[in-house]
Amino acid sequence: MKGVNIFLADGFEDCEALAVNDVLRRGGVECSLISVNGTQYVTSSHGVMVKAHTVFIPGQCCDSACEDPCEKDFMIFPGGMPGSRNLAECAPLMEMMKRHYEEGGSVAAICAAPGLVLSQLPSLEGVHFTCFDGFQEYLLSKGAVFEELPSVVSGRIITGRSAGHAVSFGLDILAAIKGEEAAANVEYSMYLY
Numbered sequence: 001m002k003g004v005n006i007f008l009a010d011g012f013e014d015c016e017a018l019a020v021n022d023v024l025r026r027g028g029v030e031c032s033l034i035s036v037n038g039t040q041y042v043t044s045s046h047g048v049m050v051k052a053h054t055v056f057i058p059g060q061c062c063d064s065a066c067e068d069p070c071e072k073d074f075m076i077f078p079g080g081m082p083g084s085r086n087l088a089e090c091a092p093l094m095e096m097m098k099r100h101y102e103e104g105g106s107v108a109a110i111c112a113a114p115g116l117v118l119s120q121l122p123s124l125e126g127v128h129f130t131c132f133d134g135f136q137e138y139l140l141s142k143g144a145v146f147e148e149l150p151s152v153v154s155g156r157i158i159t160g161r162s163a164g165h166a167v168s169f170g171l172d173i174l175a176a177i178k179g180e181e182a183a184a185n186v187e188y189s190m191y192l193y
Contacts, residue, residue, distance in 0.1 A: 001100050002069055004031045004177065006076040008042040008052055009087045013080030015166045016110045018050070020076060023170030026186045027178050036090045045080040058092030069105030071156050072177045077118070079111020079132060079163070088116040098122065101156065106176065110160030110169050115139060118157065128154040130161045167192065 004024060006017055017033070024031045035042045035052035043049050075097055077087055087093065094117070101107055101121055109118045115135025118124075125143035129136075129152055136146045150165035151158065151172045158176065160169030167190070175183035187193060 001075055001096060001105065002073050004029055004072075004074045004076070004173075005034050006031060006078065007034050007036055007056065007087055007093065008050065008078065009036045009083045009090065010043050011045045011080055011086055012042065012078045012083035013111055013163050014044040014046050014048055015163050016078035016080060016160070016169075017044075019166040020078070020110075020170035020173065023167055023186055023190075024174055024177075026189065027174040027182045029174060029177055036087060036093055045083060056090075056093060067103070069100050069103055071104060071106050073100070073105045074173060074177070075100055075105065075107050076173065077107070077109040077113040079109070079113045079160075081112060084112035084116045087113065088120065094120050104156075106156040106158070108158040108160075108169070108173050110166060111135075111162050114159040118159070121157075127157055128152050129157065129159040131159060132162050 021031050033052040034054055034056050036056045040052045041049055111132040112135045114129050114131035115138035119138035127144045128147055129139055129144050130147050130149050150168040151160045153172050158172050171183045
């Protein structure tokens, strides 16, 4: 899937989606919020209703305009419960993620989403990752390596630990897209030094 897209399902963790969106936009990255609910409105795990830019319609995002992704094209999955589980149970979205990654695109997930969503990728042997405690077994069973860090970059996979590390996670995604200098500029502008 071309572009940088954050996928939202009911029960998503507010700051894991919106702080990441904020960091990316501060860095000059056009980012879309995409609802998987069949409607533009998505309710967070804390009861905040967000209007997504567009709605995920199975099959529509897999046409020729979305083929040939590169490493700067990101599918991003926030955590939160039951949001992560709702994303993981959206079979057409999971198939699109597998195809996107297989064809050279990048994926990013935070909190519970690395365990529930990214664990559906077919090959994770040797991939380094982080996630919310209790969700690492899904990836460890596929040969991935768990690290207790705020954010981990491992090739075309970026993972974040929790809501408290959403900005670090967003900065790593920004660095992958626009470079370290762009990420450092956003970090400085947010007084994160």
